Amino acid sequence: MHETNLLYLQIQPDFKDCIEDVAAGKLSKEHFYINVQSDPYTLQDEQNIQIFKNKADELTFSKNFQKLSENHYSFALANNPSVNNDEWRVQFITSKKSNKDTQGLEKDYTSLAISHERNSFVVLGDSLGNISVLNNGISEKIKTFDGAHEEEITCLKVFPSNKVLLSGSMDMKIKIWSLDDGGNPRTFTGHRQTITELSLIERGRNFISCSKDGTIKLWECGSGKCLHTFSRKENKYDGIQCMALLSGQNEETTQTANELEFGTEGKKVVAGHCSGVITCHDLYTKRQIFQIPSLFTSPCTAITNFSQNFIVSGYENGTIALWNLNSLERPVKVFSFQKGTPINKLVTYNSKTVFVSSGIDANIVFDITGKDGDYHVEYLVCEDKTIKSFEINQISGDLYVAGSQGLCSVYSI
Structure with a gap:
């Protein structure tokens, strides 16, 4: 049974404040961290994002980080050993x-x-x-x-x-x-x-x-x-x-x-x-x-109807499964998120x-119908x-x- 591992990325909770301090001219430069983990117990990579203004007085970030809108930010993990793709794009969403x-x-x-x-x-x-x-x-x-x-x-x-x-x-x-x-x-x-x-x-x-x-x-x-x-x-x-x-x-x-x-x-x-x-x-x-x-x-801790013939279930060990109700021998797709940490809630x-919630500040949104190895994941930041x-x-x-x-x-x- 093939299992796709969804990475757990954690961003410094006050990263928006760091960005705003540089944008407002309170600081000439600042930085914040992004942790890359396959589970909540193993830190695979910590990336330090630098914030500064260029010669044109434009806000600039290092490490392929960019601001998309007031509450949306994107980050590309380029050539990272933790992931299979050469460039794995994620998006951080903060509350409006x-x-x-x-x-x-x-x-x-x-x-x-x-x-x-x-x-x-x-x-x-x-x-x-x-x-x-x-x-x-x-x-x-x-x-x-x-x-x-x-x-x-x-x-x-x-x-x-x-x-x-x-x-x-x-x-x-x-x-x-x-x-x-x-x-x-x-x-x-x-x-x-x-x-x-x-x-x-x-x-x-x-x-x-x-x-x-x-x-x-x-x-x-x-x-x-x-x-x-x-x-x-x-x-x-x-x-x-x-x-x-x-x-x-x-x-x-x-x-x-x-x-x-x-x-x-x-x-x-x-x-x-x-x-x-x-x-x-x-x-x-x-x-x-x-x-x-x-x-x-593992106990089943969350379940949601996905469409007329499909459901998604979450488990105490961090597993997420997509099921076709017309063929129940095995799940259509299996994902792992925050291994060893219960899936709290699922909503489609x-x-x-x-939408998946699991543990402290580990909340993601992703298209479960995507092709294997090509899942665009967005992270909800909640301090x-x-x-x-x-x-x-x-x-x-x-x-x-x-x-x-x-x-x-x-x-x-």
């Missing part, structure tokens, strides 16, 4: 907006969701069980739900109406919140371990939740009832760390729809288990459709681009912090991220 709420530094933001409109509002869940709603510019808090949960908030979803919020937590509870008046009209209980993910079905009359207790539950919001509990047939206690909702053709069945189910026909859910196994269940027929064995001997965009959650605004293309030490930023991809 960052939340400067210093009070947030004492806590980690652990989950994030955005509204479904151009002028998105942002919802953040933190390690203390609080929920904050920020404006589109992430500069102002619109509303807070202090003590929303008793423990860390692990997942959030905004309903398509943009008036209702769903939250899941390590306290094993799921709650619905009114974004208008702050009310909590319903709390869902039944899971016996941490809630790890939530997915709304169509407009949200039904939703699914998964948990480290090994179950996926299908709920109906109006009644608060759990309509069905899914688990892996071979091991019902195999914890679930992530899931993704898929849409496709209906399976042949003679059963009639539950009167409390809305939009479950043709819907399937794939789940990543602590064992590394991936299972798929049909929400309408309630059948387990397939199971992908644990090929990488435009059916070709994958030595860990991105715990991110979501892309499908209208504007902006990427919203949240993470450790109060990290909340917006990137223009």
Whole structure:
């Protein structure tokens, strides 16, 4: 099985300040570093980038580094023994907006969701069980739900109406919140371990939740009832760390729809288990459709739908795999990023681009459909912090991220 190693490049967190000091004439010259690593434990190459002005008073960089725009910079690794290509181009992307709420530094933001409109509002869940709603510019808090949960908030979803919020937590509870008046009209209980993910079905009359207790539950919001509990047939206690909702053709069945189910026909859910196994269940027929064995001997920590017939999975050992659901014998492509460090989160965009978060300041964007040996990788710079959650605004293309030490930023991809 061929595996492509995606390099881990780390740039000095304050490199923009270094550039601005020279540009403004505060310093005649300055420098910053770029580390080139195949894993977080082995430094293969450190390159020192010099900044100065030439005779024409133009800002100049050494080592094939250049500024493309206000928040985009490119760097070419020429004749570097760490890579196969003679010239391996990468791009660093810095946030166009960052939340400067210093009070947030004492806590980690652990989950994030955005509204479904151009002028998105942002919802953040933190390690203390609080929920904050920020404006589109992430500069102002619109509303807070202090003590929303008793423990860390692990997942959030905004309903398509943009008036209702769903939250899941390590306290094993799921709650619905009114974004208008702050009310909590319903709390869902039944899971016996941490809630790890939530997915709304169509407009949200039904939703699914998964948990480290090994179950996926299908709920109906109006009644608060759990309509069905899914688990892996071979091991019902195999914890679930992530899931993704898929849409496709209906399976042949003679059963009639539950009167409390809305939009479950043709819907399937794939789940990543602590064992590394991936299972798929049909929400309408309630059948387990397939199971992908644990090929990488590592827990599956992240999963995302890539297109109608493809999914991407991430693992605790830093492996990323692209799967064709019509041919599951082996993955289509396998990548390694930050070996030995868990993949925190995966999100896809435009059916070709994958956003990956792994460890401290190791966040990349790349075209997973590219030709072998020719993957253009972009790095999101977030000041030595860990991105715990991110979501892309499908209208504007902006990427919203949240993470450790109060990290909340917006990137223009």
